[in-house]
Amino acid sequence: MKLKTNTFAHTATRVAPLSLGAVSLAAVAMAWMPQTMGAQTPPPANGVLDNFATGGGKVAATSGIQTVTQTGSGIFGGSRYIQLSVNTADPYQQPVQVQVRPSNSASDPSSLLWSIGYGATPRIDLEYGNPPSAPLNLNLTGYDRLRVNFGGLTGPLNFNIEAYDINGVGGICGLNLVASGGNGEANAFTVDFPFSLFAVATLGGGTIDWGNIEFFDIIFQGGSNLAITKFLAIPTTSTEPLSPNVCAAPAT
Amino acid sequence: MAHLAHGAGFLAVVAMALMPQTMRAQENPLVLDNFQTGAGKIQATSGTQSVTQTGSGIVGGGRSISIVYNPAAPSQFGQPSTLQVRPSADPKVLPPALIWSNGFDAVPGIEVEYAGPNADTPLGLNLTNYDRFRLSFEGLSGSIVLTAEVWYGGSFNFYGYQSCGLPASNIPFTVDIPFSAFNPGLSPITWSDLDGLFFELTEGASPLNSPNSGDHGFLRPSGPGPGGHGHVRPSRHLGRLRDMAG
Numbered sequence: 479m480k481l482k483t484n485t486f487a488h489t490a491t492r493v494a495p496l497s498l499g500a501v502s503l504a505a506v507a508m509a510w511m512p513q514t515m516g517a518q519t520p521p522p523a524n525g526v527l528d529n530f531a532t533g534g535g536k537v538a539a540t541s542g543i544q545t546v547t548q549t550g551s552g553i554f555g556g557s558r559y560i561q562l563s564v565n566t567a568d569p570y571q572q573p574v575q576v577q578v579r580p581s582n583s584a585s586d587p588s589s590l591l592w593s594i595g596y597g598a599t600p601r602i603d604l605e606y607g608n609p610p611s612a613p614l615n616l617n618l619t620g621y622d623r624l625r626v627n628f629g630g631l632t633g634p635l636n637f638n639i640e641a642y643d644i645n646g647v648g649g650i651c652g653l654n655l656v657a658s659g660g661n662g663e664a665n666a667f668t669v670d671f672p673f674s675l676f677a678v679a680t681l682g683g684g685t686i687d688w689g690n691i692e693f694f695d696i697i698f699q700g701g702s703n704l705a706i707t708k709f710l711a712i713p714t715t716s717t718e719p720l721s722p723n724v725c726a727a728p729a730t
Numbered sequence: 731m732a733h734l735a736h737g738a739g740f741l742a743v744v745a746m747a748l749m750p751q752t753m754r755a756q757e758n759p760l761v762l763d764n765f766q767t768g769a770g771k772i773q774a775t776s777g778t779q780s781v782t783q784t785g786s787g788i789v790g791g792g793r794s795i796s797i798v799y800n801p802a803a804p805s806q807f808g809q810p811s812t813l814q815v816r817p818s819a820d821p822k823v824l825p826p827a828l829i830w831s832n833g834f835d836a837v838p839g840i841e842v843e844y845a846g847p848n849a850d851t852p853l854g855l856n857l858t859n860y861d862r863f864r865l866s867f868e869g870l871s872g873s874i875v876l877t878a879e880v881w882y883g884g885s886f887n888f889y890g891y892q893s894c895g896l897p898a899s900n901i902p903f904t905v906d907i908p909f910s911a912f913n914p915g916l917s918p919i920t921w922s923d924l925d926g927l928f929f930e931l932t933e934g935a936s937p938l939n940s941p942n943s944g945d946h947g948f949l950r951p952s953g954p955g956p957g958g959h960g961h962v963r964p965s966r967h968l969g970r971l972r973d974m975a976g
Contacts, residue, residue, distance in 0.1 A: 586806035593809040593833025662837035703834035
């Protein structure tokens with residue numbers, strides 16, 4: 479199954495390496511910066527980068543772009559940025575909502591929830607680290623993959639993670655997912671993003687320095703309701719088996 | 731018009747009509763509601779939300795629409811369900827529609843009722859020259875059960891009903907509900923003088939696999955026994971979803 483390759487063509491509304499042009503410029507500029515802008519920090523012992531138990535809030539739109547920055551102690555780096563983009567050409571302009579909903583309940587755990595109105599074709603960029611002012615300086619040495627835990631997915635989804643290191647070298651890995659059940663009965667599952675499968679997408683090539691990650695952009699594209707419950711890194715030494723859902727480099 | 735993504739959302743119904751008995755006459759069906767008048771929207775995360783909308787394009791001059799959550803099954807994640815009647819500035823480009831959108835894990839039902847502008851005025855609708863209802867869907871992103879009821883007796887004394895299951899579709903389709911398939915109440919259905927019309931749509935898997943014909947679905951109104959449903963009409967049908975699921 480070929481992946482969509484338009485993730486880098488997204489029009490950003492702020493200074494972020496989302497568009498190809500922006501990425502290229504960032505890569506050139508940042509190549510002259512020292513490689514250690516700040517002390518690199520490993521993930522917490524459990525590897526969880528965000529459990530959505532802190533920084534609650536939501537954004538909604540029927541058209542155009544809405545953004546929010548949420549802060550919390552359970553977020554690696556202290557904040558997450560959510561950009562919701564709803565296609566202005568959607569015929570019925572039905573509401574789309576992204577909500578981070580902390581919870582103490584096991585039946586409806588803390589989640590990022592995406593609820594999509596009829597006929598809408600939106601996109602979410604869920605970002606960690608806001609270059610250049612607040613890079614993550616995340617040291618993933620000793621880890622070999624990222625994982626996203628889904629609480630459920632009710633339809634098709636194009637799902638990608640972009641990762642950028644402190645030198646501006648960025649790569650992407652993604653896959654197309656299918657529903658894990660209907661609305662109200664969707665099952666939980668995981669998606670793994672092995673570091674080795676990220677394809678460098680920034681001009682100039684290079685290799686992503688996983689020992690000093692500056693920025694993640696988790697990209698959701700599709701018309702499906704979903705919930706994700708964790709974003710985490712898995713140690714190389716983990717006995718946790720690889721998820722059946724593994725990303726691939728985008729088709730060229 | 732581009733076909734819609736087949737994922738979340740839920741449905742858009744673009745017209746409710748009656749089809750005459752003869753093919754020639756079918757060129758001129760009686761449109762009960764084309765959703766071009768009586769605009770408005772309701773939203774709910776639990777309980778019941780209703781609104782009565784009025785318009786010249788609605789049979790009897792008014793429709794009541796409701797979102798109904800089973801009290802035992804609210805949306806755990808608090809995500810919204812919305813129901814909107816959305817007229818169109820250019821129906822040739824985009825049809826006016828009744829649009830139902832459900833958030834993650836939200837599984838309510840919706841009700842659409844025709845009983846005059848105050849939701850309590852007998853329509854006096856004479857359907858003698860027609861033989862079926864037709865609902866035109868623009869799309870449907872998950873399976874549902876559709877139940878149609880006709881109320882009659884002069885003061886909403888009785889109702890007959892028919893249910894059918896509909897699978898998901900990302901292309902437009904129609905559903906016909908023949909009058910002959912309706913289960914009558916305690917008295918034979920007087921198709922020449924109907925008091926009101928009521929449609930209920932509930933999200934969920936269906937045992938049926940026939941998208942284009944009304945048939946006996948698995949939902950069954952509670953009542954005094956097979957073939958004998960003679961309930962006094964409940965006020966505005968609020969809470970009917972719970973009754974229907976019994």
